[in-house]
Amino acid sequence: MTESTDRVEKVLDLLRESGGRATTSRRILLRCLFDEGPHRTAEELAEVVQRVAPDVHLSTIYRNLDELERLGVVVHAHLGHGPATYHLASETHGHLVCEVCGGTLEAPEAFFSELTDAAAREYHFVIDPRHFAVLGRCAVCAG
Amino acid sequence: MTESTDRVEKVLDLLRESGGRATTSRRILLRCLFDEGPHRTAEELAEVVQRVAPDVHLSTIYRNLDELERLGVVVHAHLGHGPATYHLASETHGHLVCEVCGGTLEAPEAFFSELTDAAAREYHFVIDPRHFAVLGRCAVCAG
DNA sequence: GCGTTCTTGCGTCCAGTTCGTATTTATGAC
């Protein structure tokens, strides 16, 4: 608990350094991001935040997530259809998402390195495997 | 023109075979799909169709695209943010989409084969590289 | 032709997200 509080305050310092302010809703949101698992949608985060501070509005969550993303603290990813999910930038990875059951597999960035290299070589294109999921069928649904 | 008319009629035959009907709006939509370039959004297609038949409703476009997809004539792909794009199933390929400028590169399915193989090997996951784009930065925007 | 069934147009509704605005709040200067 104390550890995640430390990390929260570190990010708030970062916010202040860039002209932002350390507000209650940001503190709670950050706590949730550090304590809860990854792949949280804005709505899910809002729900958790609102258990502590019911007045925090969903649009505040969105704006704070935007701000945190601009600071490089969180990133969002689109895992197929449906809402975007947010997680800490320090925990990035690629995603394999099943089109049938919606299950997601996390794959290390290294898993995409061959494709990334090929894209750079053949198209001078720098792939970011984190922002969008790679879709397909999982072991169960493909069988 | 005559050639694409032939192709349109062939699809309409397919529709009839599966219990569907050959309607004016479907004829025009198919004409657009064959004549216009790929990567058309439903809205763009609606605009083109409506130049010929202004009464065709956007929801009709959606429904017909769904139906054509069920028949395997067209497929849709999500190229990053924004609306889905539709193109002929015979012209499938993967997409590399630039997050900065929005430009899209088409890559043959073979380009993804190593990743596809690795996913099958390591995760028993069957990748479909066509449905969602791979995001990143194009040569210009990465430079 | 004629009835059946499919399709269409229209309006409405939905999720996910963004935006405008008046009000509140954190922060630095005193």
Next chain:
DNA sequence: GTCATAAATACGAACTGGACGCAAGAACGC
């Protein structure tokens, strides 16, 4: 501590992309 000021907030409304229900219209088999 107090105060001015700029930043953030709550709230609601708007917006985009798309799905849906329904009554009216159009294709098709006979």
